[in-house]
Amino acid sequence: MTRARMPRPHEVAAARRDPRLLRALRERRQDEAWRTRGTCQSVDPETFFPAPNEPADAAVALCRSCDVQGSCLAWALEVGDCHGVWGGTTPRERRAMLVAWRGEVQPDPDAVDEAGPPVRDRLLTLVPSG
Numbered sequence: 001m002t003r004a005r006m007p008r009p010h011e012v013a014a015a016r017r018d019p020r021l022l023r024a025l026r027e028r029r030q031d032e033a034w035r036t037r038g039t040c041q042s043v044d045p046e047t048f049f050p051a052p053n054e055p056a057d058a059a060v061a062l063c064r065s066c067d068v069q070g071s072c073l074a075w076a077l078e079v080g081d082c083h084g085v086w087g088g089t090t091p092r093e094r095r096a097m098l099v100a101w102r103g104e105v106q107p108d109p110d111a112v113d114e115a116g117p118p119v120r121d122r123l124l125t126l127v128p129s130g
Contacts, residue, residue, distance in 0.1 A: 007096035015096035016103075020073055020088055024097075025104060027070030028078070034071035039063070049084040056085050063088030077101040 048059045073087020
């Protein structure tokens, strides 16, 4: 397995102008039920998690026709998911977008997070200590 590299400055600059990221910023938290309407609901999940040496073209093409592409990408960037295809982006594209996202989206200190702690923190509570 290869280690993911940090995105280069020109990749982050391009990500800041990417229409998919701009849509995700607009649709952030606009549609909480996006998962129920995604095109991916009728497709084998393995399609969206190709092996590292396989192209993600089929999944990206499906995402392009999806009505909830922006909300999906916003979720992936919010939780920092770097695996699979989300919102029509590959993991490499999302790494650059994540840098741009973190520069644009400031945590709202007054917001009440009904979902509880971030997914990573909830998963860590399941790992036995010792």
